[in-house]
Amino acid sequence: MAEPLKHLIGPNTARDTAEAVARASETFDRAAFLADILPVIDDLELMQRGQCIADALHRHLPDDFEQAASILHSCLPGPEQGGLSGWALLSFNQYIAAHGRRDLVTSLGLLKALTPHFTGEFGIRPFIAEEQDRALAIIAGWANDPNHHVRRLASEGTRPRLPWAMRLPRLVREPSPILPILEALIDDPEDYVRRSVANSLNDIAKDHPDLVADFVERHRAGASKDRLWLLKHASRTLIKKGHAKALANFGFEPLSDVTVTLALANDRVSFPGELGFEVRLRNNGIEVRTVLVDYAIHHQKKDGSLSPKVFKGKSLMIRPGESLAFAKRHTLRPITTRVYHPGVHRLEVMLNGVVQAGADFELTALQTPMTGSGATIETR
Template sequence: MAIKAEPTFSLKDQLFNATSLSKLSDALDQTRLRYQRKKFEKEILDAFPNLELKARIDWMVTVLAGYLPDEFEAAIEILENALPSPLDPKKTDDDFGEFIWAVPGEYVARFGCTDLHLESSLDFLRKSTMRFTAENSIRPFLRRYPEETMRFIRRCAMDNNYHVRRLASEGIRPFLPWAVRANVEPKQIFEVLEILKHDNTRYVTRSVANTLNDLSKTDPQKVIQTLTDWQKQPSDEMTWVIKHALRTLIKQDHGGALSLLGYPTDPQFELSAVNASTLIFVGEHLSYQCTIKSSVSQRLRIALRVYYLKANGSHSAKVFSVKDTNTSAGETIKINKTVSFRAITTRAMYPGQHEVEIVVNGIARSKRSFQLCQPSQ
């Protein structure tokens, strides 16, 4: 029987509620729109209890459309006048904006993705992304008007505003969470990333790394070759980008990714004194100890891989970082790692046989089994 924690936090309620909606209403009040504010807000809020996060955005767009002019250009003029001031252009990160400002962009994505309104819609998204990212709103345009929208994306990549530059990368991510696939050709994505690779803001370079991480899931060799070329112009930020971009491949013990980050794929070491829990209860911690002796001077990435039992009897692996270190010949490293088996909302715990092993530079050793038991009542 699965053991899973009950949710104690609701992101949808934190992001979309009466308070956040009032900010949109306050802004609409400052435009020429004449509407019944109380009716508008009640119509939206009455439906919220039955809607998940993205469905709430969709519903707000539906209701908003009923109060805006039928003529699209007149509607987006009102929405543009309702937008708050742009986010601080002097910052370089951690200036995401408020989620309620996703609504104008999503309105444009739904009603402005047409031949007639393409130019004005893309212009609006450039402005709105300076308030809240239009990474989701741009995707219908990429799917329906790929050539025109990619020209827009390339202009965004060279924009003075870093929020607009980030849209160029984040908007074309192959596997952007919560979003439909943009279906942009990988070659075009790499071309945009070449423009952005030395951006002076972490907000943009993180997006570049995330996009490369997405691409690594379908074409790891191309990503590794690209980063190998980029590494020829070293900097602290480029080192960070490469490491962040390769995180999925590193967890998969990909030899090319390990080598690029300076880890030998044939590490020379001796493993001893392995000790792991053999029986734990849900809510307790798995305990794992061992000693690793490095035979030569080398860089080691040490991780613990836990194989969680699934409902169908198979196992799902999750990697936990333990230590990243440069070692000298003969150096001994003592490992003492614990992993929580407390039930959480994102992972159900299934009593039965689980497994754990130590992984050094992608080389797995000493897999051990342990029993996870249901706590006594």
């Protein structure tokens, strides 16, 4: 069994931090620092452990932030000596975010320096939230940095909806200020950076679908293979939702000459279980058609209404007069993000984002309510 994530930070992390800071500052009280941390850290979760060390840093570093930042900078790995890296630097992020607000330039400079050794994407967000224009003016310059970790920080740290991090409401409402950063990185030589750009665009698409579809259309002309992958990955939410322009950007035009037949292998599923089905396609037209086949399961909610979840299928080329068929088994099992309810559910098949066929099936509960990993199937 894998160890809990909280063990990524622990007593040894505190000791390593104390040693590094003591080497950088003659006035640092190593023993008092550890006395604040070691009696309590084992009882805390991951982020709380980082915050515990950050709070101790605040108590034992100079009150002047620039002096404290200089000490922390000296704790980072250098060309001739080792230093702190990895999860040990989470507390640095938390310290900077909490206590560097009045020193934007110094704070962002320190986060830029530490990001090659961990990441600064969580630490920079409070600065963007409070001083968006000034912060983005600095961060935009990182798109040309020779270090790919710094370039990624420019895209990942400015994501409007970065998972596990504070949301940036102004950029959720109006993302145009970060589009120049994403454009500057769209052909970055590192996949690590390009993937971040795609994820940021996908974030934006959740609130501004047409803006992202237009962005993709503008940047498809003359695109390399890597850029095409980025643009398609950025469009994944829009494609799943059947956004017409997003589909058209990748050749998935509305279809009128392809017919669909859907057949269920079983119309009753005992939870947990599998729904088997077969999809048959036929091109009745005179041209080759590119077809994106997705499907949606409409899960029954507690109040009896249905809530759809789209699942990726496959992309196919169908010649004139050709028929194709493929089978699929969809597993219904306990997961942490959904409560299942017995009753009538629905399967729908979509071609190029448009529903073309559907069938109902019944999900039945076991005699004993099923639980696992925080998921349940409830009886009524």
